[in-house]
Amino acid sequence: xxxxxLLSLLIWLPIAGGVLTMAIGDGRARAAxxxxxxxxxxxxxxxxxxxxxxxxxTANFQFIEQLPWIRQFNAEYYLGVDGISLPLILLTTFMTxxxxxxxxxxIEKRPAQYFAAFLMLEGLMIGVFAALDSLxxxxxxxxxxxxxxxxxxxxxxxxRVYATLKFFLYTFxxxxxxxxxxxxxxxxxxxYSIAGFQALPLSLTEQRWIFLxxxxxFAVKVPMWPxxxxxxxxxxxxxxxxxxxxxxxxxxxxxxxxxxxxxxxxPDASRExxxxxxxxxxxxxxxxxxVALAQTxxxxxxxxxxxxxxxxxxLGAFVAFDIQANTGNLAGAALGLNGAMVxxxxxxxxxxxxxxxxxVLYDRLHSREISAYxxxxxxxxxxxxxxxxxxxxxxxxxxxxxxxxxxxxxLASFKASFWYxxxxxxxxxxxxxxxxWLVKRVIFGPVGNAQVAEMKDLNGxxxxxxxxxxxxxxxxxxxxxxxxxxxxxSVHHLLQQMVISKIxxx
Amino acid sequence: MVSAFNFASLLPxxxxxSLATAICVVxxxxxxxxxxxxxxxxxxxxxxxxxxGWLTVVYGQVNERTVLxxxxxxxxxxxxxxxxxxxLAVGCAxxxxxxxxxxxxxxxxxxxxxxxxxxxxxCVLASxxxxxxxxxxxxxxxxxxxxxxxxxxxxxxAAEAAIKYFVLGAIASGALLYxxxxxxxxxxxxxxxxxxxxxxxxxxxxxIALAFIVVAVAFKFGxxxxxxxVPDVYRGAPxxxxxxxxxxxxxAYFALAFRLLAYGLGGDPQLWMQMLGAVAVLSxxxxxxxxxxxxxxxxxxxxxxxxxxxxxxxGFVTATEAGYEAALNYTLIYVLTALGSFGLVLxxxxxxxxxxxxxxxxxxxxxxxxxxxxxxxxxxxxxxxPPFAGFWAKLWIIxxxxxxxxxxxxxxxxxxxxxxxYYYLRVIWYMFFESGTDQPAIERQGMVRGVLGVNCLGxxxxxxxxxxxxxxxxxxxx
Numbered sequence: 001x002x003x004x005x006l007l008s009l010l011i012w013l014p015i016a017g018g019v020l021t022m023a024i025g026d027g028r029a030r031a032a033x034x035x036x037x038x039x040x041x042x043x044x045x046x047x048x049x050x051x052x053x054x055x056x057x058t059a060n061f062q063f064i065e066q067l068p069w070i071r072q073f074n075a076e077y078y079l080g081v082d083g084i085s086l087p088l089i090l091l092t093t094f095m096t097x098x099x100x101x102x103x104x105x106x107i108e109k110r111p112a113q114y115f116a117a118f119l120m121l122e123g124l125m126i127g128v129f130a131a132l133d134s135l136x137x138x139x140x141x142x143x144x145x146x147x148x149x150x151x152x153x154x155x156x157x158x159x160r161v162y163a164t165l166k167f168f169l170y171t172f173x174x175x176x177x178x179x180x181x182x183x184x185x186x187x188x189x190x191x192y193s194i195a196g197f198q199a200l201p202l203s204l205t206e207q208r209w210i211f212l213x214x215x216x217x218f219a220v221k222v223p224m225w226p227x228x229x230x231x232x233x234x235x236x237x238x239x240x241x242x243x244x245x246x247x248x249x250x251x252x253x254x255x256x257x258x259x260x261x262x263x264x265x266x267p268d269a270s271r272e273x274x275x276x277x278x279x280x281x282x283x284x285x286x287x288x289x290x291v292a293l294a295q296t297x298x299x300x301x302x303x304x305x306x307x308x309x310x311x312x313x314x315l316g317a318f319v320a321f322d323i324q325a326n327t328g329n330l331a332g333a334a335l336g337l338n339g340a341m342v343x344x345x346x347x348x349x350x351x352x353x354x355x356x357x358x359x360v361l362y363d364r365l366h367s368r369e370i371s372a373y374x375x376x377x378x379x380x381x382x383x384x385x386x387x388x389x390x391x392x393x394x395x396x397x398x399x400x401x402x403x404x405x406x407x408x409x410x411l412a413s414f415k416a417s418f419w420y421x422x423x424x425x426x427x428x429x430x431x432x433x434x435x436x437w438l439v440k441r442v443i444f445g446p447v448g449n450a451q452v453a454e455m456k457d458l459n460g461x462x463x464x465x466x467x468x469x470x471x472x473x474x475x476x477x478x479x480x481x482x483x484x485x486x487x488x489x490s491v492h493h494l495l496q497q498m499v500i501s502k503i504x505x506x
Numbered sequence: 507m508v509s510a511f512n513f514a515s516l517l518p519x520x521x522x523x524s525l526a527t528a529i530c531v532v533x534x535x536x537x538x539x540x541x542x543x544x545x546x547x548x549x550x551x552x553x554x555x556x557x558x559g560w561l562t563v564v565y566g567q568v569n570e571r572t573v574l575x576x577x578x579x580x581x582x583x584x585x586x587x588x589x590x591x592x593x594l595a596v597g598c599a600x601x602x603x604x605x606x607x608x609x610x611x612x613x614x615x616x617x618x619x620x621x622x623x624x625x626x627x628x629c630v631l632a633s634x635x636x637x638x639x640x641x642x643x644x645x646x647x648x649x650x651x652x653x654x655x656x657x658x659x660x661x662x663x664a665a666e667a668a669i670k671y672f673v674l675g676a677i678a679s680g681a682l683l684y685x686x687x688x689x690x691x692x693x694x695x696x697x698x699x700x701x702x703x704x705x706x707x708x709x710x711x712x713x714i715a716l717a718f719i720v721v722a723v724a725f726k727f728g729x730x731x732x733x734x735x736v737p738d739v740y741r742g743a744p745x746x747x748x749x750x751x752x753x754x755x756x757x758a759y760f761a762l763a764f765r766l767l768a769y770g771l772g773g774d775p776q777l778w779m780q781m782l783g784a785v786a787v788l789s790x791x792x793x794x795x796x797x798x799x800x801x802x803x804x805x806x807x808x809x810x811x812x813x814x815x816x817x818x819x820x821g822f823v824t825a826t827e828a829g830y831e832a833a834l835n836y837t838l839i840y841v842l843t844a845l846g847s848f849g850l851v852l853x854x855x856x857x858x859x860x861x862x863x864x865x866x867x868x869x870x871x872x873x874x875x876x877x878x879x880x881x882x883x884x885x886x887x888x889x890x891x892p893p894f895a896g897f898w899a900k901l902w903i904i905x906x907x908x909x910x911x912x913x914x915x916x917x918x919x920x921x922x923x924x925x926x927x928y929y930y931l932r933v934i935w936y937m938f939f940e941s942g943t944d945q946p947a948i949e950r951q952g953m954v955r956g957v958l959g960v961n962c963l964g965x966x967x968x969x970x971x972x973x974x975x976x977x978x979x980x981x982x983x984x
Contacts, residue, residue: 176920
């Protein structure tokens with residue numbers, strides 16, 4: 001297989017870069033910043049061959065690396081990508097760059113450690129997406145909490161300690177049950193490989209418990225209602241970069257986990273309990289949509305909007321069973337999964353961009369309250385244009401990536417049940433309402449107060465970051481084919497796994 | 507069993523022989539030269555430990571189970587390894603504690619001599635093959651430790667800790683002895699391998715004897731409800747003694763539980779599984795929950811120890827080879843962690859006083875980044891977060907539990923580790939997220955820093971490559 005070693009490079013280059021950045025030290029902040037930027041840039045460039053060398057015609061894992069790790073328990077250092085993990089890895093390498101640039105001059109406290117934390121986080125997150133051994137997956141999955149814990153705790157807002165402890169303990173609690181489920185399956189299958197778990201026959205009772213254990217881990221991460229309460233706190237207190245990574249990538253791990261673990265490993269339980277996930281997703285879409293409407297803090301509003309949008313991911317993934325039952329063919333079911341995937345990538349870009357926009361405002365006025373702003377367009381026209389674009393994308397305007405994902409999921413839920421679609425479609429109203437109302441209050445109107453009047457428009461650095469994201473959002477909106485093509489085979493393979501019962505016969 | 511008694515047949519006992527010699531040498535050095543040249547005894551002690559370790563490696567190796575001294579003493583790879591680990595742990599503990607003794611003007615070579623005799627107790631326990639040898643080892647270790655806890659004669663706190671430790675320890679010794687005498691009366695043998703053959707039958711007498719023995723084992727480990735002494739002694743003893751007490755003896759108590767329960771009474775593990783299981787569960791709960799309420803660093807670490815002991819005992823509760831391996835692995839990683847955490851506590855002392863309270867750690871990351879980062883590694887490792895070794899230690903225990911069908915114990919173990927994560931994270935929070943008050947700088951101690959750095963990075967290395975320790979443990983137990 002060509003490009004062997006590439007995934008390891010993508011994991012360990014940023015981690016080594018993080019160590020290097022830390023070694024440069026806070027005293028030489030300038031050098032540390034440049035080192036961080038170069039490493040994140042190098043990682044992104046290194047990730048491009050992953051896309052160009054990827055064979056979209058097959059659902060097999062590619063760029064495989066397999067080395068013995070823990071022989072006694074048949075756990076391996078086993079990496080590879082398919083059409084589901086590839087886009088997420090690219091999203092990770094892509095989004096780390098704006099985070100580094102966004103923190104360029106803003107971070108004054110221990111800057112080297114700040115950038116180091118993000119680089120290490122990047123490597124660990126790529127590890128999560130690339131791991132094909134469940135123990136290795138769990139290793140990265142948990143290790144990832146450490147840099148984020150420090151990022152929120154050291155560089156966060158006034159209630160950072162509360163927020164970061166809540167973040168850590170919530171996710172930790174969810175994850176340990178997944179660990180028990182993984183060990184249980186290891187004891188039945190004899191090794192820790194994910195493919196082995198997917199092929200392992202399990203009775204319905206076993207599947208139910210394993211499914212719930214997985215759900216505990218992934219629902220917290222997504223986050224699904226009612227275990228979402230850590231997210232608004234974490235987002236509000238995190239520094240801008242932390243919010244971006246949290247929203248753009250860490251939330252996707254929950255969705256990825258559902259696609260990689262829950263659906264293929266416990267297909268029968270997923271089918272049986274799909275009402276649970278669909279119900280929680282719809283609550284997220286509608287109820288959290290209303291909650292977002294009531295927010296007075298910009299970051300909190302976007303945080304709740306993230307929960308509602310991630311509801312689409314879980315909805316899209318789990319309507320497949322009903323579609324198959326209703327129509328009998330898998331083509332319709334694929335729509336929902338495709339929609340879920342597109343929604344993940346698109347939400348990664350849009351929510352990341354929105355958090356960066358709020359960061360831009362916060363750097364100038366040091367307030368996240370909506371009421372502190374007003375009429376920003378008068379003093380920051382370039383910024384206003386971009387922010388409006390991202391806001392429209394967030395509310396699902398056709399022509400932006402936000403539209404594609406939501407449309408596919410709603411279309412798919414229509415095939416499952418009219419009511420699912422009707423309820424999910426309320427997001428078109430609610431999402432537009434809370435996002436556009438936010439824009440109206442912050443951007444438009446007369447200049448709100450004297451402080452707003454003194455705000456300066458985007459500098460070159462900010463322009464670059466937001467501009468690149470805007471291009472990505474638009475590109476994906478009008479031409480999603482490159483993304484959809486890459487994942488097509490893998491989505492079909494996943495569907496095959498979902499519809500074949502794993503309950504042992506007899 | 508009876509063989510010609512010559513010098514070669516003594517070789518497997520090389521660790522004990524060399525150590526006993528070392529004790530005499532150190533005592534003499536202290537008497538004749540220690541008074542005039544301060545620090546000499548400490549250097550000689552470390553040198554002597556290194557030589558003992560070298561002699562053990564070169565001459566003391568055994569490839570198979572060798573029974574010596576009329577069946578009183580067994581040398582097997584496990585014993586040799588535990589002894590070497592104990593040499594290293596005691597050496598580190600003495601090295602880390604040197605500056606503390608100097609600071610508090612605690613002088614007298616008896617300190618080193620007592621530490622070495624405690625080490626001798628550990629070695630004897632590691633090689634015990636008879637109830638008598640076990641008792642000998644337990645007492646040698648315990649008596650040395652009682653004296654060490656009280657070593658700072660001017661400290662009221664230390665005296666209180668020592669008397670508590672001594673009185674409770676004496677009761678536990680009594681229980682152990684009583685249980686052993688019952689066992690001897692019922693089976694007619696003191697030797698563990700013969701005991702293993704006859705102690706199958708679950709007669710009422712054996713159950714009673716076992717109850718006493720389990721109490722003693724639980725006391726030595728510091729398992730709930732026999733844990734009362736742990737926080738007081740850990741807090742009251744001189745900090746360098748706490749370091750000694752928290753690290754190497756755990757290896758001996760692992761050997762005690764393994765030789766006595768898993769081997770000698772392993773024929774019918776049902777006899778002690780439930781008793782030990784109750785102790786393990788209570789330790790997990792009490793240790794992890796009560797630690798949250800602590801404001802003193804050493805008391806918090808004491809409760810953390812209790813929680814960790816719960817995990818080690820859970821490994822025994824499975825009564826499977828995998829469980830014993832996991833328990834050994836856990837013990838080794840725990841010792842490494844304890845050396846790190848208590849060593850860092852010693853190092854964090856400032857000229858104005860020891861870093862006793864959790865509040866003393868506020869803002870440490872700003873004042874002394876290296877120290878704070880090392881402490882972060884140790885705390886996260888104990889909390890069981892990858893990529894540190896503590897994660898694997900917990901994982902193997904949970905895996906062994908599930909393998910033995912103890913699903914509920916596994917669920918309890920993971921749940922309490924989430925509770926436990928809170929107070930480990932709190933230390934990180936204080937160090938990194940709070941800004942410290944103006945405090946005097948922390949001593950450099952370059953050498954100690956270096957060794958502690960290796961110690962803590964070892965946790966990271968073992969976390970990345972857990973198979974090293976794991977295959978070692980598997981080789982030693984089977």
